[in-house]
Amino acid sequence: MIRGLIFDLDGTLVDSLPGIATALNHALNDIELPNHPRDVVKTFIGDGLLNLITRALGPDHSNQQNELLAAFKKHYSQDWKDGTFPYPGITSLLEEFQQSNFPMAVLSNKPHEYTVEIVETLFPQNLFSQIRGHQEGYPKKPDPTTAHRIISDWNLKAEEVAYIGDSIVDLDTARNGKMTPLIFSWGYGTPEDFPLLHSVDDLRNVILGSS
Known part of the structure; x- marks a missing residue:
């Protein structure tokens, strides 16, 4: 039974691709490098900020990593807001889960400060007991260490928790952590050959049907 x-x-x-692509291309303009189409930027997302920057630069401009990183941070602090x-229906579904007494948390490879700011701005207060982005000294997903810390705080077992994501990184996080993987089809880097959720109703049926 899923309990967390x-x-x-x-x-x-959230669909964060527009804000990430805008900030990245503004940053590339700052250091006089070519822009990337949004569909290409989509393939850069999911493994943390440094990997985003590395992929955007490619091997020919890898020596400009620090420069692009600083420029991206400057622009993203504003560009993410627009x-x-x-995603449609997500907020109301989260409120249903809260009313059904599911503890909920966010765990992202996005830098911690952005993760907290975005969640606290776009979602009602007190939906999530914990909001965790990537922080120095903690391993990124698909390492399940931070997920296990959250689960321990809930006094649950990993087998009682679902990890809900959109990518192969999320699938591996769930598998590595012995959690139930639930993967949406609408995100970035969707895994192949794995049953996907195609709507918020699909997730509602899985979670509320298991409680």
Whole structure:
């Protein structure tokens, strides 16, 4: 039985691609490098900020990593606000889960400060007991260490928790942590050959049908 829910952020709860692509291309303009189409930027997302920057630069400009990273941070602090949106129906579904007494958390590879700011801005207060982005000294997903810390705080077993995401990184996080993987089809880097959820109703049926 599923008793707790941990969510990825980008591509799962929110469509953040417009804001990320805008900030990245503004940053590339700053250092006089070519822009990337949004569909290409989509393939860069999911493994944390440094990997986003590395992929955007490619091997020919890897020596400009620090420069692009600083420029991206400058722009993203503003650009995410006009380019990050909860997926339709997600907020009301989260409120249903809360009313059904499921503890919920967010666990993302996005830097911690952005993760907290986005969640606290776009979603009602007190939906999530914990909001965790990537922080220095903690391993990124698909390492399940931070997920297990959350689960321990809930006094649950990993087998009682679903990890809900949109990518192969999220699938591996769930598997590595012995959690139930639930993967949406609408995100970034959707895994192949795995049963996907195609709507918020699909997730509602899985979770509320198991309680």
